Amino acid sequence: MIKRGVRTLFHHLGYEINKISISPDKTFSDRKRFDVTADPPPRDPVWPLPRRPDGFSDEEIRKEFAKHQFWHYAYAFEGGISFPVRHAKPDVFINAPERHVQRFRHFMPYLIQSQNGSLKGKRILDIACNSGFWSIQCALLGAEVVGFDARPELIEQAEMIKSIVGANNATFKVLNFQEMCPQALGGTFDIVLNLGFLYHLPDPLEALQRTKTMARKNILLDTAVYRSDNPVIQLRWEEPLDIWTAYRAGIVTFPSKSGIDLMLRHIDVAEWFEIPIRTGDVPRDYLEQRRASWLIKV
Numbered sequence: 001m002i003k004r005g006v007r008t009l010f011h012h013l014g015y016e017i018n019k020i021s022i023s024p025d026k027t028f029s030d031r032k033r034f035d036v037t038a039d040p041p042p043r044d045p046v047w048p049l050p051r052r053p054d055g056f057s058d059e060e061i062r063k064e065f066a067k068h069q070f071w072h073y074a075y076a077f078e079g080g081i082s083f084p085v086r087h088a089k090p091d092v093f094i095n096a097p098e099r100h101v102q103r104f105r106h107f108m109p110y111l112i113q114s115q116n117g118s119l120k121g122k123r124i125l126d127i128a129c130n131s132g133f134w135s136i137q138c139a140l141l142g143a144e145v146v147g148f149d150a151r152p153e154l155i156e157q158a159e160m161i162k163s164i165v166g167a168n169n170a171t172f173k174v175l176n177f178q179e180m181c182p183q184a185l186g187g188t189f190d191i192v193l194n195l196g197f198l199y200h201l202p203d204p205l206e207a208l209q210r211t212k213t214m215a216r217k218n219i220l221l222d223t224a225v226y227r228s229d230n231p232v233i234q235l236r237w238e239e240p241l242d243i244w245t246a247y248r249a250g251i252v253t254f255p256s257k258s259g260i261d262l263m264l265r266h267i268d269v270a271e272w273f274e275i276p277i278r279t280g281d282v283p284r285d286y287l288e289q290r291r292a293s294w295l296i297k298v
Contacts, residue, residue: 039278040113045104046140048076052166064160068153070243073100073133077164089242093285100133103222106282107275107293111191111220112141114295119143125189125214127180128197130243132158132172138193139170146185148175150247176247177201180210191218198223200238200246204253209267212298219269219296226254227289231262257292264296271297 056064058081065071065083074097076082085095093099115122120142126135129147131154139145139162147170149155158172175184177197182188192215194207201207211219226234234254238246246252255263257274264272275293277286285291 040109139167222293228256231258
């Protein structure tokens with residue numbers, strides 16, 4: 001009765017409601033998957049971070065960290081000096097100090113395996129790099145890395161971490177995602193990291209397409225997802241209240257996993273697969289199917 005009333009109302013407004021059946025076999029039968037014949041060996045991040053010889057003293061590092069009120073990543077350095085996550089808007093998941101080390105162990109072994117076991121010499125782009133955690137890790141593994149973020153204070157943090165570590169093969173710049181293009185970033189990249197960013201944007205399909213234009217070989221995608229068996233996108237409103245939220249107030253989107261699959265098919269990538277959870281030592285939102293990672297071959 002309610003459904004009939006809603007249908008009648010929309011009919012009077014000039015709209016028709018029709019149920020569209022999607023055959024899973026028809027939708028996904030022709031997509032290609034990575035042939036992952038064996039799990040990659042475990043990999044730990046370079047942790048604690050090394051310190052450049054004759055670089056900052058413990059006290060100088062503490063003073064540099066104190067210049068910034070908020071930090072999205074926890075950092076630990078050789079010599080026993082460490083700093084916690086600090087947010088204006090605390091969150092039970094993102095405030096866990098071990099979170100990003102766990103995330104590294106979850107998806108980075110698959111990326112490294114896809115590059116024949118080494119990132120040495122690879123050119124990597126880190127989209128919305130924040131304070132440069134992933135950029136620095138890839139640089140320490142031998143890659144040439146470019147990271148960008150729209151917030152100048154985060155690029156200041158990234159430059160500071162780079163100076164402490166001595167990771168001269170990492171470059172950072174202030175750039176808005178909409179300005180991202182090969183001309184602005186010195187060409188395309190072997191690998192593009194889109195980590196923890198997609199759900200801060202209003203148009204995930206356009207964002208994935210733009211990400212693809214920057215990649216020559218692979219994309220590593222890690223994002224929060226909406227829990228649903230259907231290919232849907234949940235809309236939310238987000239205010240720029242913290243360094244981990246959207247840069248501007250507006251609508252943001254949370255695609256479901258099957259929604260991600262459809263979008264990857266739409267932008268015509270060659271192959272992709274969702275990185276499996278192999279251990280319970282991952283952040284809780286992964287275990288609860290509210291976050292997931294994909295390795296994509298362009």
